[in-house]
Amino acid sequence: MTPLLYEFRTYTIKPSMMAEFTKLTNENFHIRMARSEMIGYWTYELGGLNKVLHIWKYDSFTHRSAVRSKLPQDKEWQEKYICKVLPMIEKQDIEVAYxxxxxxxxxxxxxxxxxxxxxxxxxxxxxxxxxxxxxxxxxxxxxxxxxxxxxxxxxxxxxxxxxxxxxxxxxxxxxxxxxxxxxxxxxxxxxxxxxxxxxxxxxxxxxxxxxxxxx
CATH class of the missing domain: 3.30.70.100 (Alpha-Beta Plaits)
Incomplete structure (x- = not known):
């Protein structure tokens, strides 16, 4: 049986936009969470500044691809969150782990x-x-x-x-x-x-x- 995979997504936010990013995320991230299972979403307190981490669980790489392929077609997600949040992000790192x-x-x-x-x-x-x-x-x-x-x-x-x-x-x-x-x-x-x-x-x-x- 193929083990579950976990995707670590770490975003570095522009310092001047951290408060706005947090507000927008708190209000709209439920839209993304309806698509697949998220383990947790955290803000860095010590060891880094203006960073957030979220971890997602997938059954397989095929499952991940299926979920990711539908996100650009989600009008609500794109209009309420992605279009607004992209200018706030300075850097993005993605890892996959077991x-x-x-x-x-x-x-x-x-x-x-x-x-x-x-x-x-x-x-x-x-x-x-x-x-x-x-x-x-x-x-x-x-x-x-x-x-x-x-x-x-x-x-x-x-x-x-x-x-x-x-x-x-x-x-x-x-x-x-x-x-x-x-x-x-x-x-x-x-x-x-x-x-x-x-x-x-x-x-x-x-x-x-x-x-x-x-x-």
């Missing part, structure tokens, strides 16, 4: 903040770094330092990149959990093993939009 086999997508039970941690591993794929990385993530999860939402391995975009999406009640609880993890010998040992395969890491704090399914 959930790693040992992770299931978990929707948080209540509202909070999200942390997207993006790891760039050395070439070779999960066959090289997979087990060490799994051990490091599992140690964090088992000790409840944060709630794991999903782990995505990039298929299109930068290869050997993994996005880990975490949920916390707020930014302070995230900071407290991180401090405890750094003092946990089990976490330290697992991380020390996995970083041998790591080239870089980027952390971003995300705030869910009012219409985001994952809050």
């Amino acid at each position: 959930l790693v086999p040992w992770c299931k997508l978990q929707k948080p039970e209540k509202e909070g903040v999200y942390e997207l941690v993006s790891y760039q591993f050395k070439p070779g794929g999960p066959a090289v770094w997979g087990e060490a990385f799994k051990a490091a993530i599992s140690t964090h999860v088992h000790n409840a330092y944060a709630k794991l939402v999903g782990i995505f391995n990039t298929e299109y975009g930068l290869l050997n990149q993994v996005h880990v999406l975490w949920w916390n009640e707020n930014a302070d609880s995230r900071a407290a959990g991180r401090h405890l993890a750094h003092e946990d010998a089990r976490v330290v040992a697992a991380v020390r093993e996995s970083v041998r395969f790591l080239d870089s890491q980027r952390n971003v704090l995300l705030i869910p939009s009012p219409f985001s399914p994952f809050k």
